[in-house]
Amino acid sequence: MKLSKLMHIGSVAAGLTGVVTFVFTIIGSADNLVFGITKVDALLCSGILLLIAIWLAIGTIHHIILERHGEIL
Numbered sequence: 001m002k003l004s005k006l007m008h009i010g011s012v013a014a015g016l017t018g019v020v021t022f023v024f025t026i027i028g029s030a031d032n033l034v035f036g037i038t039k040v041d042a043l044l045c046s047g048i049l050l051l052i053a054i055w056l057a058i059g060t061i062h063h064i065i066l067e068r069h070g071e072i073l
Helices: 003-026 039-068
Strands: none
Touching (some): 003 039
């Protein structure tokens, strides 16, 4: 399996995890706890996961372009 495919899988996994965490945080219980941590911490974690997903997606696009030009195996 090519590295770009693994990077894409990681990007999708991080993005989905971030979205699921965000949704559970927003519609979660009223006691300000989600997954055993506060809602603010859960929102920060979901934001970081989404940033990681974006970063991996940009890296994947760059890697695919390099593969097409034959600069990376």
